[in-house]
Structure formats: C-alpha cells, structure tokens
Amino acid sequence: MPPAPILTENTLFYGDNLPILREYIADESVDLVYLDPPFNSAANYNVLFKDEKGVPSQAQIQAFQDTWHWDRSAEAIYYELVTDISGEIGTMIGAMRSFIGTSPVMSYLVMMAIRLHELRRVLQPTGSIYLHCDPTASHYLKVVMDTIFGAENYVNEISWKRTTTKSDFRQGAINWPRIRDVILHYRKDVRQKGVFNQPFAQYSDEYVASKYRHKDPDGRAYMLDKLTAPGSGSRGHPQYEFMGVTRHWVYNHEKMEAQLAAGRIVQPSPGSVPRYKRYLDEVKGVAIGDTWDDIPAINSMAIERLGYPTQKPMALLERIIAASSNPGDMVLDPFCGCGTAVAAAHKLGRRWVGIDITHLSIALQKYRLEQSFPGISFTVVGEPEDIGAARQLAQEDRYQFQWWALSLIRARPLGGEAGSKQGKKGSDKGIDGVITFLDDASGKPKRVLIQVKSGKVKSGDIRDLVGTLQREAAQIGVFLTLEEPSRDMLTEAASAGVYRAAHWGRDFPKLQILTIAELLRGAEIKMPPAHGTFKQAQRVQQPDAEQQGFDL
Numbered sequence: 203m204p205p206a207p208i209l210t211e212n213t214l215f216y217g218d219n220l221p222i223l224r225e226y227i228a229d230e231s232v233d234l235v236y237l238d239p240p241f242n243s244a245a246n247y248n249v250l251f252k253d254e255k256g257v258p259s260q261a262q263i264q265a266f267q268d269t270w271h272w273d274r275s276a277e278a279i280y281y282e283l284v285t286d287i288s289g290e291i292g293t294m295i296g297a298m299r300s301f302i303g304t305s306p307v308m309s310y311l312v313m314m315a316i317r318l319h320e321l322r323r324v325l326q327p328t329g330s331i332y333l334h335c336d337p338t339a340s341h342y343l344k345v346v347m348d349t350i351f352g353a354e355n356y357v358n359e360i361s362w363k364r365t366t367t368k369s370d371f372r373q374g375a376i377n378w379p380r381i382r383d384v385i386l387h388y389r390k391d392v393r394q395k396g397v398f399n400q401p402f403a404q405y406s407d408e409y410v411a412s413k414y415r416h417k418d419p420d421g422r423a424y425m426l427d428k429l430t431a432p433g434s435g436s437r438g439h440p441q442y443e444f445m446g447v448t449r450h451w452v453y454n455h456e457k458m459e460a461q462l463a464a465g466r467i468v469q470p471s472p473g474s475v476p477r478y479k480r481y482l483d484e485v486k487g488v489a490i491g492d493t494w495d496d497i498p499a500i501n502s503m504a505i506e507r508l509g510y511p512t513q514k515p516m517a518l519l520e521r522i523i524a525a526s527s528n529p530g531d532m533v534l535d536p537f538c539g540c541g542t543a544v545a546a547a548h549k550l551g552r553r554w555v556g557i558d559i560t561h562l563s564i565a566l567q568k569y570r571l572e573q574s575f576p577g578i579s580f581t582v583v584g585e586p587e588d589i590g591a592a593r594q595l596a597q598e599d600r601y602q603f604q605w606w607a608l609s610l611i612r613a614r615p616l617g618g619e620a621g622s623k624q625g626k627k628g629s630d631k632g633i634d635g636v637i638t639f640l641d642d643a644s645g646k647p648k649r650v651l652i653q654v655k656s657g658k659v660k661s662g663d664i665r666d667l668v669g670t671l672q673r674e675a676a677q678i679g680v681f682l683t684l685e686e687p688s689r690d691m692l693t694e695a696a697s698a699g700v701y702r703a704a705h706w707g708r709d710f711p712k713l714q715i716l717t718i719a720e721l722l723r724g725a726e727i728k729m730p731p732a733h734g735t736f737k738q739a740q741r742v743q744q745p746d747a748e749q750q751g752f753d754l
Contacts, residue, residue, distance in 0.1 A: 205229065206224070206228040206229075207226075208228050209226065209227070209231070209532075209553075209555060211579075211580065211581045212544075212548070212553060212554050212555070212580040212581070213226075213554075213555050213580060213581045213582070213583060214541075214544070214555075214557075214558075214564055214567055214581070215555070215556070215557040215583045215584050216558065216559075216560075216561060216582070216583070216585055217557070217559060218559055219317060219536040219537065219557040219559070220316060220317055220320065222536075222557050222584075223317070223320040223321070223323075223536065224320060227320075227324045227555065228324065229323055229324060230324065230325065230326050230327065231324055231326070231532060232321075232324045232325050232326060232329060232533070232534045232555075233325075233326050233328070233329050233330075233397070233527050233531035233533065233552075234329060234331075234397075234522075234526050234527040234533045234534070234552075235321050235324075235325060235331040235332070235533075235534045235536070236331075236332045236334070236519065236523070236533065236534075236535050236543045237331075237332070237333055237334065237535060237536050238335075238514060238535075238537055238539065238543075239314060239333075239334075240512070240537065272306070272308060272309045273309070276304075276309040276312050276313070279312050279316050280299065280312050282316065283295045283312065283316060284296050290349050291319060291350060294315075294345065294346065294349040295311070295312060295346075298345075307339065307342070311339075311342055311343070311346060314343065314346060315346050315350065317536065318346060318347065318350045318351075319350055321534075321536065322350055322351055322390065324534065325390045326390065327390050327391050327394045328390065328391070328394045328396040328397065329389070329390045329396065330357070330388070330389050330396060330397070330526040330527075331351070331387070331390075332360075332385050332386070332387050332522050332526070333385065333386040334383060334384075334514070335383070335384050335385075335386065336383060336384065337380070337383075337384055340359075340386065344356075344359070344386055347386055347388055351388040351389075351390070354392060355388050355389045355390065355391060356386075356387075356388055357388060357389055357392070358386075358492045359384060359385075359386055359492065360384070360385040360386075360492045360493075360494060361383075361384060361385075361492065361493045361494065362382060362383045362384075362385060362497065362518065363382050363493075363494065363495040364382060364383050364498075364499040365381045365499055366381060367381060385522075387526075397526055397527055397528055397531070398526060399524060399525050399526075399528075400525070401489075401490045401521055401524065401525055402487035402488060402489055402490060403487050403488050403490055404487045405485075410423070410482065414482045422481055422482075423481070423483075424479045424480055424481045424482065425479075425480050425482075426468060426470070426478070426479065426480075427477060427478045427479075427480045428452075428475075428477065429449075429452055429453070429458075429467070429475070429476055429478050430451060430452070430475065431450050431451060431452045432450065438450070439451060439452060440454050440455070444476060445462075445467075445469050445476050446472075446473060447473070447475055447476065449475065461478070465479070466478060466479050467479070490521075494521075497515055497517045497518050497521070498515065499515060500513045500514070500515055508540055508566065508570065512539055512540075513540050513542060514542050514543075515542070516542055516546055518542075519542050519545075519547075520546045520549070520550060523543070523547055523550055524550055527550075527552055529550065529551040529552065530551065530552065530553065531552050531553065532552070532553045532554070532555070533552045533553065533555075534554070534555045534556075534557075535554070535555070535556050535557070536557045537557070538556035538557060538558050538567065539558060539563055540566050540570065541556055541563075541567035544556040544567060544571070545570060545571065545574055545742070548571065548578070548742075549574075549742045560605065561585070561602050561605040561606040561609060562609075562615055564584075564585070564609070565605065565608070565609030565612075568582065568609070569612065574742040575742060585606060586606065586722075587722070588722065589684075589718060589719050589722065592607075592684060592718050592722070593684065596657075596684055600656055603654075603656050603684075604654045604656070607654050607656075607682050607718060607721075608635040608654065608682075610718075611637070611652070611680070611682070611716075611726070611727055612732065613635035613650075613652050614635060614636050614637070616633055616635060616636060632666060632667060632670040633651050633652070633653065633670060634652055634653050634654045635651075635652035636649055636650065636651055637649070637650040637652070637727070637729070637732050638650075638732065639729060639730040639731060640730070641677075641703050641704065641705045641706065641730055642704060642705055648676075648677045649674070649676040649677060649678075650676070650677065650678040650679070650680060650729055651670060651671060651674060651676045651678070651679050651680070652680045652682060653667055653670075653679070653680070653681050653682065654682045655681070655683045655684065655685070659681075659683050659687060659688075659691065660690075660691070661690035661691045661693075661694050664691050664694040664695050664698075664713065664715070667679045667713060668694075668698050671698075671712070671713070677712075678701050678710060678712060678713070678714070678729055679698070679712065679713045679714070680713075680714050680715075680716060680727055681695070681713070681714070681715045681716070682716055682717075682718065682721070683716075683717055683718070684717070684718050685717075686717060687715045687717070691715060694713075695711070695713045695714065695715050698711075698712040698713035699712045700712055703730050705730070706730050708730075710728045710729055710730070711728055714727060
C-alpha cells in the first residue's frame with residue numbers, strides 16, 4: 203500500500219478507524235492523539251471476564267456491558283498481532299489471551315492493541331497520546347500501552363473526578379463509590395523535546411489571604427519567600443555573606459545584589475535571613491497535577507449538553523489540547539463520538555481529524571461544528587455521494603442508512619442511541635426521525651415526522667404514515683425513500699391535504715415524498731424554519747490569529 207498523503211484540511215471520517223488510519227493518515231503527521239474508546243457505554247453492569255459460552259472465569263470483575271465479543275474478526279486481528287506485527291506486541295497479546303481467554307474484554311484489548319499500534323505510527327516523534335478509559339480496564343490498557351509505546355515513554359496516569367459521591371448512597375454498600383475516570387498519557391519519545399504547556403489553577407481566596415498578606419504602598423500584594431538553598435549534592439548552591447548573614451543562596455552574589463537594588467529583597471529585622479518579595483500578580487497560580495477534580499462532568503442541566511451519552515466536557519479536552527499541542531498542530535480523535543475533542547481543537551486553533559463508525563455521530567458533529575463556528579470549512583469522507591453508494595450502505599446496514607438519510611434533512615433520529623452502532627429493537631410506531639418548528643405565539647413546538655424506507659415501497663406505506671400523523675397529532679409527514687415512488691403513492695400523498703402555517707402565512711404539503719436521489723441533488727422539505735432539531739451547540743468565540751500565533 204502506498205504511503206498516505208498528508209491531510210491539508212480539517213476532516214471527519216465515517217467508518218472503522220483501523221482502515222482509515224492505514225489509508226488516510228500519514229506516518230508521523232499527528233501532534234496529539236486523544237481517544238475515548240467505547241467501553242462503558244451501556245447502563246447495566248455485566249461480567250465481561252467470561253468465555254463466550256457464558257462460563258465466568260476466576261477473574262470476576264464488574265464492568266459495563268458493551269458490544270465486544272470474541273468472533274472471527276477478533277480472531278483475525280489477534281492473528282495479525284502475533285504473526286505480522288509479532289515482536290513484543292505479539293508476545294504481550296498472546297500472554298494476555300492465555301489467562302484472560304477468549305472473553306469480551308480480550309476482544310476489546312485486541313481491538314485496542316492493533317489501533318494503538320497504528321496511532322503510534324502516525325504520531326510525531328515529539329507527540330503525545332491521551333487514552334481515556336475506565337478503571338475496570340485501565341490496568342490492562344496500561345500494559346498494552348507500555349508494550350506499544352515503551353514503558354519509558356509513560357508520562358502520567360491522570361485521575362479525572364467525573365462525579366461526586368451521592369449523599370444518599372445506598373445503605374449496605376459493598377464497595378467504594380466509583381467516581382473517577384483514568385486518562386493514560388504517553389509520549390512517542392520522551393527523549394524528544396515535546397510540547398507541554400503547564401496549566402495553572404487560581405489560588406483560593408484563603409490561600410491568598412494567608413500567604414500574600416504583605417502589601418506595597420501602592421497596594422500590590424506579595425509574600426516573603428525563601429532565598430536559601432541546599433549547599434551539598436550535585437546541585438550545590440554558592441555560599442557567601444549577604445546582609446550580615448552567611449548561607450547557601452539560590453542566586454550568586456551578583457544576582458543577589460541586583461535583586462536587592464530592584465527592591466525585591468527584604469530583611470525583616472537586623473541580622474535575620476533576607477527574604478524574596480514574590481508578588482501575587484507575577485505568579486500564574488498553582489500548577490495542576492495528575493488529579494483533576496475541578497472539571498465537572500456533563501449533567502442534565504449543563505449548557506453544553508447535546509444529549510450524547512458519553513459526551514465529555516469541553517473544559518477537559520481544552521486542558522489536554524492546550525497543554526500538549528501548540529496552535530497549528532494536528533489533533534486526532536479516532537473515536538470522536540459527538541466531537542468534543544474536534545470542537546475544542548478548532549476553538550484553540552489546532553488542525554484536526556475526527557473518525558467515528560456511526561453516521562449518527564458524524565451528523566451530530568457536522569451540526570455542532572456549523573453551529574459553534576459559523577462559516578467553518580471542513581471535509582467529510584465516507585458518506586455516500588451518489589445513489590449507488592447509498593444503495594450499498596442500505597444493503598450493509600439499514601440503521602446506518604437510516605441515520606445518514608435523516609442527516610440529509612437534519613432530522614433528529616428516533617429509535618437509536620447516539621453512541622450505538624445498532625438501532626433499538628421493537629416497534630418505532632412508524633417514526634424514524636423528527637424535526638420541530640414554531641408556528642404561533644404559544645411557543646409550543648410543532649413536529650415534522652419522518653419515515654425512512656430503503657426497500658420496496660407501496661401506497662399503503664403512505665396511508666400508514668397519514669394514520670401516524672393523526673395518532674401523534676403532528677403537522678407534517680415526510681416519507682424518505684431509496685426507491686422511486688409509484689403514481690398511487692404520489693396520489694395518496696397529495697390527498698393528505700396541506701398544513702396551514704398561520705404565523706408564516708403559507709401552506710405546506712401535509713405529506714411529502716422525497717427520494718434519496720432528490721436529496722443528493724439538493725431537495726429540501728417544504729416546511730417552516732426548523733427549530734432545535736438537535737440541542738443547539740453554543741457559538742464559540744475563538745482567539746484571533748494574532749493571539750494564537752499563526753495564520754488561520
């Protein structure tokens with residue numbers, strides 16, 4: 203396979219990130235990787251450490267149920283790891299299989315190992331990678347990361363406090379409440395001069411009041427800091443007499459005199475050890491360490507909440523991206539979900555690439571970026587661009603086709619979770635998507651209901667949709683079809699009448715049929731302006747190019 207070209211545009215990719223990494227992302231072209239791979243995405247607990255026959259192993263551990271299963275795909279990736287890639291990676295993954303067995307968690311680790319191997323390839327020698335995971339699997343992932351990136355390139359295990367212990371935590375609890383996530387930070391090569399911009403937090407009012415209690419005549423607050431230093435060892439400091447006191451000092455004699463002349467040295471009393479005046483307005487604050495308890499998770503009332511189940515707060519991604527990249531650098535998120543890392547990268551003036559395996563996620567990201575950054579330009583790769591590709595998607599996965607088709611009209615999908623590759627089972631009551639709009643002074647939303655069909659269609663489908671509109675008291679219905687509608691279908695749709703939009707003073711067809719071919723040519727629903735299809739992302743104010751230090 204020829205080497206991948208260097209990406210020159212911000213890009214969203216739909217599809218499996220493994221072949222996308224191999225085909226599209228060039229060697230050593232990425233400065234920072236952040237990934238939050240799906241693991242704890244479901245709401246119920248399940249034992250993952252059991253073989254595929256359902257027999258629990260001795261390593262019982264509770265973790266959230268997900269979609270990992272040991273199947274032919276997992277076996278094929280395992281074979282590639284132990285044969286084609288081999289070396290330490292093959293030895294490590296083989297050893298893990300020997301004691302974990304062919305369990306869902308082993309499938310997960312195999313999937314992660316092959317992708318982490320590719321992510322190391324695309325990372326710059328000076329680059330960093332942050333792997334966001336759960337404590338139930340972080341110890342295994344750390345072994346995988348140590349093997350692929352080298353234990354010497356481990357930098358931090360960051361603990362993010364994502365929630366608080368509830369005051370009404372159940373009586374008779376048998377374990378400590380789980381309130382944190384783990385973020386593993388590795389460098390491609392710690393010997394290289396990489397990027398790290400130390401973040402700082404503000405001092406508390408209590409700390410300032412206790413430490414910076416001195417003030418100059420102009421009101422400038424300062425503290426008295428020490429000037430003495432150790433005198434032995436490899437970092438021995440100079441010893442001399444200064445202001446009548448002999449000590450080992452942090453500065454040489456010449457610099458001490460210069461600081462004294464500048465008014466930065468105070469001797470509290472005759473014969474006492476001189477002290478350094480450290481002004482409050484000159485310090486950045488307290489350096490943030492590897493325990494982050496100052497960034498709350500997304501809750502139901504959060505302004506930035508988009509309704510995506512695993513959405514991470516913008517502040518979390520901004521901290522990581524600002525600390526380990528510079529403006530103009532390339533940021534990659536291979537499991538980008540609702541796109542928080544991509545949005546944070548764009549806000550901070552970085553270039554970016556996002557990859558996700560569901561059309562629902564890609565659609566949500568497109569809306570979010572366009573709402574947050576009006577006029578933004580980016581490329582989407584992997585979406586159908588013609589009717590042939592649309593038919594192929596429909597044959598491969600009807601849920602992905604359905605979500606992609608709904609994205610063409612910016613409808614909110616129903617019957618599926620945003621982070622899932624499968625739609626919900628069971629009846630959807632004839633509704634696949636919805637668009638809301640406003641049409642009177644009451645402010646009560648009106649609805650457009652959408653049904654998507656990828657197979658054969660008939661006039662009875664239109665009559666059923668009319669019945670659904672009546673049952674749901676909706677104003678407009680839209681029938682999206684991959685196949686061309688028959689004359690009888692068009693007649694049935696026309697006989698449904700019109701919806702009179704009083705506020706807009708216009709009539710709109712009560713039931714509309716749109717083909718995928720028409721949508722690809724730019725056709726739109728005839729309706730009043732949409733309102734809040736997805737929860738609206740906030741518009742983001744970016745620093746200007748001069749502040750960021752590069753040309754946008």
